[in-house]
Amino acid sequence: MSAQLRLHIWKIAGLLLVANFGLLLHLAAGDLKTWAELNWTDIVGEGGSAVLVLIWIGLLLKVRPAGRVTSLLFFGLACLFFSLYMDSVDEFVRLPESVNWDKWLESGPMPVGFILMTLGIYHWHREQQAINQQMEKRERLFREHRLFDKITSLGAADYLRLQLQQALQESISEQTPLSLVILDLDDFSAINRQYGHAEGDRVLQILTQLLLLNLRRQDLLCRLAGDRFVALLPHTGESQARLLAEELRAAVAHLAYRTSQHGERLRLSASVAVAMAVQDTPESLLQRLNLALARAKQPARAA
Known part of the structure; x- marks a missing residue:
């Protein structure tokens, strides 16, 4: 029984x-x-x-x-x-x-x-x-849990695309501007090689907190891939988005990050780019954003 x-x-x-x-x-x-x-x-x-x-x-x-x-x-x-x-x-x-x-x-x-x-x-x-x-x-x-990044707890690429699709529809129906900011750490692979992937993950976690502190309440931050982050900025034109992107770049440059094992100060820098939605699909907007980032990183590589 x-x-x-x-x-x-x-x-x-x-x-x-x-x-x-x-x-x-x-x-x-x-x-x-x-x-x-x-x-x-x-x-x-x-x-x-x-x-x-x-x-x-x-x-x-x-x-x-x-x-x-x-x-x-x-x-x-x-x-x-x-x-x-x-x-x-x-x-x-x-x-x-x-x-x-x-x-x-x-x-x-x-x-x-x-x-x-x-x-x-x-x-x-x-x-x-x-x-x-x-x-x-x-x-x-x-x-939805599978759409979030395990390291940073931010929305991953698929989650960003879902939210971007909705934001584009709202932007068209409400006739309001929509912009994206992309941020990519410079030479992040060197941190993983020199200090290990665990330290690299910790850098990404600290960076996530820093970016969130410098974004507005209505903005959405996602981890697109690797060390690349995208902020979705509703009701934001391109000029305002560029100012916000520059603030994020400066915040990363001034971050006093020290390694967990030896306490060494890491000098972090990031490249940023902006794209404003203009008759776009999520994929075309993200493609323009990545192209803008590639152009923004070229001077840094040349230097």
Whole structure:
């Protein structure tokens, strides 16, 4: 017997006790029928139905925890079982014509059982709806979790594209400007080579906090790839975006970052570029942004 079923053992014991009481009541008031008097069609139909309902009760109590829904379903099924069981007992016991309480035992519990079953199924339905909503939330969170970068906790490239698609639609419908700023650390691979990838990850985490502190509340910062970050700036024209990009570049240059192992000061610098949305798709806008960054990094490489 499963642990879940043991929690409902008193329900099962009570049902069997009431059923046996009904059997003893019939035996005390009447006589057993002869073999020739037995109607096997009714016995198989009513008795088989009672056995099936009893199996339903066992399956219900085996998988469901105690509670209002379980109690309503159990007592509803218990009434159906008792009514069918009394019908089956009546096929074996002949009662005097003066006895009429057997009709109440056979027919009375049936409508009560259906009412309780209906209430139980109704509340079960509402319970399942609540569970489905929770599962949808968990599934949505799981899908969105995969769109976020594990190192920086920022939205990753796919998340940026989803948000950019929505921002472009809002920009068109509201006739407001939309700009993007891209920031790329200069020679970040040298940090990974000299100090290890763990130190490189720590640099990215500190850099993320720095950039977020220098962005506005309505701006969205994402990690596009590697050491490349993109800030989505709604309601922002190109000139204002360039000022913000320069502030981000200066903040990186003034960052007093020291390595975790030896405390060495790392001189960080970054290249920035800006692109304003003009009849763009997310991919075309990001492509223009990357081209602008490539042009911005050329003087630094030449120097």
